[in-house]
Amino acid sequence: MTTQARAAICRGHDEPFAIEEVELADLAPDELLVRVVACGICHTDLAVRDEQLPVPLPAVLGHEGAGVVEAVGSEVTIAKPGDRVVMSFNSCGHCPSCAAEAPTYCYNFFPNNWSGRRADGSPSMTFGGAPMNANFFGQSAFATHAIAHERNVVRVPDSAAAIPLERLAPIGCGLMTGAGAVLRSMKVRAGLPLAVFGAGTVGMAAIMAARIAGADPIIAVDVNDARLALAKELGATHAFNAGDDAVGRIRELCPAGLGYAFDTTGINAVIEQAWSLLAPKGIVGMVGASNPADNLTFNEAQFMGGGRTVMGILGGDSDGGAFLHELIEHHLAGRFPYERLIQTFPFERINEAIEAGESGRVVKPVLVMGTE
Numbered sequence: 001m002t003t004q005a006r007a008a009i010c011r012g013h014d015e016p017f018a019i020e021e022v023e024l025a026d027l028a029p030d031e032l033l034v035r036v037v038a039c040g041i042c043h044t045d046l047a048v049r050d051e052q053l054p055v056p057l058p059a060v061l062g063h064e065g066a067g068v069v070e071a072v073g074s075e076v077t078i079a080k081p082g083d084r085v086v087m088s089f090n091s092c093g094h095c096p097s098c099a100a101e102a103p104t105y106c107y108n109f110f111p112n113n114w115s116g117r118r119a120d121g122s123p124s125m126t127f128g129g130a131p132m133n134a135n136f137f138g139q140s141a142f143a144t145h146a147i148a149h150e151r152n153v154v155r156v157p158d159s160a161a162a163i164p165l166e167r168l169a170p171i172g173c174g175l176m177t178g179a180g181a182v183l184r185s186m187k188v189r190a191g192l193p194l195a196v197f198g199a200g201t202v203g204m205a206a207i208m209a210a211r212i213a214g215a216d217p218i219i220a221v222d223v224n225d226a227r228l229a230l231a232k233e234l235g236a237t238h239a240f241n242a243g244d245d246a247v248g249r250i251r252e253l254c255p256a257g258l259g260y261a262f263d264t265t266g267i268n269a270v271i272e273q274a275w276s277l278l279a280p281k282g283i284v285g286m287v288g289a290s291n292p293a294d295n296l297t298f299n300e301a302q303f304m305g306g307g308r309t310v311m312g313i314l315g316g317d318s319d320g321g322a323f324l325h326e327l328i329e330h331h332l333a334g335r336f337p338y339e340r341l342i343q344t345f346p347f348e349r350i351n352e353a354i355e356a357g358e359s360g361r362v363v364k365p366v367l368v369m370g371t372e
């Protein structure tokens with residue numbers, strides 16, 4: 001049984017997203033039909049719009065969806081109709097990374113998330129009778145309904161029944177990435193200094209997680225003073241404007257060097273400066289979307305002699321459901337107050353929501369498609 005849905009089609013940088021009537025395919029045995037209640041807007045959606053990532057256009061994007069399960073395929077056990085779920089990235093389940101519970105580094109990430117089709121090549125959505133690129137991060141949740149998979153659906157625990165789905169939606173991408181980078185990838189130790197470069201959703205999540213981990217001091221660096229003020233409310237002990245000799249001020253504050261430098265900017269010069277601030281055994285963690293032509297340069301003696309690490313990080317090394325449940329518990333306990341970052345917009349105002357995010361006015365815009 002096919003399903004009619006309304007979905008926001010992205011045709012590229014020069015056209016606004018357009019909400020159109022589309023049709024979702026029959027469910028495969030390992031798929032779920034989710035009525036989308038809300039979906040966060042993330043930098044990655046806009047990188048695809050701007051053709052910085054190899055996702056074919058036109059496409060239905062959206063990868064921070066939350067909703068209610070309407071139907072499930074014959075092999076699905078992760079959730080049942082009526083369950084509240086959050087959708088995250090998809091993975092293959094059988095490659096060496098998936099076998100090591102590191103699905104963010106799935107060897108088959110592209111066909112499962114970015115090809116515009118299902119991993120087997122079949123379309124999951126049609127528009128005007130022709131296949132439409134969808135299955136983005138295994139969901140394409142800028143829509144009233146989405147087809148998701150056994151491996152990228154996380155059932156919302158009963159303990160979180162009181163948290164609205166519009167708040168839970170963004171937890172499966174940027175928030176997971178920033179918090180996971182601190183708690184899982186870099187495994188930040190209590191008492192060591194940490195600096196976060198770029199105070200967007202990912203950076204703010206890292207700051208909240210650094211407070212959970214007990215890092216000290218926790219330094220936020222950004223060019224936007226309003227965001228720096230919010231970073232201090234969320235856990236940063238110090239906030240430096242990048243234009244105000246942030247590097248010099250960090251050296252002054254932490255003369256022995258940083259235990260951890262976390263870059264969310266992807267800017268070559270920022271990463272190299274962050275590297276130069278590291279203490280012995282220090283780690284620079286990188287999650288920013290970089291220019292594909294960029295190469296990093298660092299001193300070999302300092303690298304080897306100091307036992308320093310340059311760490312590429314995807315999705316905060318999330319293992320999927322277990323880590324998202326951990327973040328929801330932190331949120332319920334008041335340790336991960338990421339609702340401060342969110343502003344909601346009706347689905348129809350998707351282009352206004354994107355503009356609010358890109359201008360920096362809103363840290364995390366979340367679209368609301370319907371009621372729970």
Ligand SMILES: [Zn+2]
Pocket residue numbers: 042043044045063064173174
């Ligand atoms: Zn994202």
Ligand SMILES: [Zn+2]
Pocket residue numbers: 091092093094095096097098103105106107108109
């Ligand atoms: Zn895999």
